[in-house]
Each structure stands twice: as structure tokens, then as C-alpha cells.
Amino acid sequence: MSTLTTSALLPTYPPAPVTFVEGDGVWLTDTDGRRYLDFAAGIAVVSVGHRHPAPLTAAHAQLDRLWHASNLFATEPAAALAVKLSDRFGGAQVFFCNSGAEANEAALKYARKATGKPGVIALEQGFHGRTMGALAATGQPAKRQAFEPLVPGARFATPNDVDSLHAAAGDDVGLILLEPVLGEGGVIPLNPEFLAAAAELAASLGALLAFDEVQTGVGRTGSFFAFEQLGVKPQLVTMAKALANGLPLGALVVADEVAGAFQPGDHGSTFGGNPVICAAAGAVVDAIDDDLLASVRENGARLAAGLEGLPHVVEVRGAGLLVGAELDVPAGPLVDAALAAGLVTLTSGPNVLRLAPPLVVGPEHVDQALGIIREVLQ
């Protein structure tokens, strides 16, 4: 049991029954020395596993050279990481910040500056962050209500409902912002037809199409970007969670075809693109190779197949190693029971169990996790 004193922390999260003190690959260790299989990865963040040697070595080396120079001076690690992301995207420029919410704030501002239009179409159940702009585009009333009025202009379509997308259209729309798989809103994959309709609508409105790949990016779904498997290429992509394997880093990726809207003075961040963090992220991006992506697809399929047919499982959804099991019971108690049994998992909404392990899990870890889930679902 945890003896950690948390009373001086603002209670924005419920108290946790364990305190983790060490991580190693797909394993976490608590204050009592007990080991847990990590199928949460710090909310889809620790992509290549705890203390992976490549980002660890890269961050150590950079710690010994230069910690910070500010963005008044671009640093070698940030410039090199931008080139890697541009190559993966297929021609882009990158703005670095510190989180997913900040990446989406940058996208909101970029679209406003590029189009001159304030309207945003986002999705019901979507999640884009907790800051006032990102929250305004988050389609979850419970997270918004206490903080209204938010930034005006956002309206919401229903995931995978093309008619609702058209109903949300208007001359004022400068941005359509979507998660390819809704990560916080129940693990809902968007289908290629809906995404193609969104791209067409954006083009006809003179709006930019942005994919929030904060959760789906960096190999999570079995390709570096989720959009690679979906037949639609957005003009803006936001990234964060897995990019630096747990060090804070966000990014706005702007396709070359829509470059030029931001000029010096339009946007910024003191810490964004920190050289230590970008050095680690460069090693993470290099580690996401074809072999690892194939393993993500295989182990994701194994995990999804194993969840099908378990008691209380109504539907299994997701892509790669972002897997949701919709239950006919609340998911919270199941997450608690799994933790007590040595497996760290997540929810996604009230009755979806979400699994997002480090991308380096093997079939033996998947089978072990499935065994524990089967046990606690009885």
C-alpha cells in the first residue's frame, strides 16, 4: 500500500492505491518492490518501454552538453528531430511545444492565421486537452461545463456520421479537428469514408484538416502516423504523448502545401523543443522501424482477439496497440481489480477498458495480461 503524502497536490486526479518508483521495459515496480505488467504506458506515452537504452543514452549525452538555449537559438537536437518528423510525414515544418493541449492550441492558432476563419468542427466524445482553446474543441460536456464560456466557434459532429459533419459546416469554418481513433472518448476508430468526407468538406470550405495524433501517433496504431492506414492525409498533425517516451514534448506538424502562415512573433514557447527532450525523441523516432510496427500490428491483433468473447465484453475496437473493450459493466472497478492483480490498465469513458502497453510488448506479455483480465472479469 502507498504511504505517499499527496495532500499538498491539487486533487485533479483520484488518489491511487500504489506508488511506482521504477520502470523497466514493460514492467513497473512499486514502493513494496512488487512488479506490475504495464498495459497503460503512462497513458500511451512510454512507447518504447521504460528506460529504453536508446533515448536514455541520447538524453544523457545531451544533458552533458546543453540543457537549454531558448528558441531564440534553434538547437541541433530540435532541428534534427524536425527533419525526422518531416521525413515521416512526407514534407512538413514542425513547431515544438510541451504537451498535447499545447500542440492543439498551436493548430487552432495556425488554422485561424492561415484561413482567417474562427469556426472549428470537432467531434462529440473527442478529446483535445484541458486548456481553454483545446477544451472548447473537446466534445465532452462533463469536462467543459464548469469552465464555460470557452473559446467560441466550435461545433460538434457525431463520429462516423457524414450527415452530421455536413450539418456542422458553415462559411466561418477554418479547421476540422479529428482524432483518427478517439482515444479518451471510448476508443472509437473513424472509418475511411468518414475521413474522406471530412477531407472533402475541409477543401470545399477552404478550411484546414487537422488530425490530433497525440495518442495515435509514433507507431501506436501500427504505422508511424495513424493516417497512413486510412487513405486520408491531413494538412496539420498534432503529436505529443509517445514522442519522447515520457519526457514532455508536443509538436504541430504543418504540411509543406499549407506552410507560411506563422511568421516570427506569431507563436512561441520558452521550453518547447528542449534539446535534452528532442535528443531523446530523435532516438524514439529512430526506434519505430518496420519490424516494431509489424510487431505492434501482430500483438494488437492478438490482444483484440483474446478480449473477444471474454465475459462482459460487448465489443472490441481500436487499432494496433490502442485497444478498447466495451463492457456491459463499469470499467473502473475492473481497472482497480486488475491493478491489485498486477496489471496496469486504463479506462476510456465509463464502460470501456483501454489497453495501451509499450509498443515493445511481446506475445507472452499479451497472454499474461489477457489471463489477468479474464480472471478479474469472472
Ligand SMILES: *Cc1c(COP(=O)(O)O)cnc(C)c1O
Ligand atoms: C492526451 C491527449 C491530449 C492532451 O494532451 P496533454 O499532454 O495532456 O495536454 C490531446 N489529444 C489527445 C487525442 C490526447 O489523447
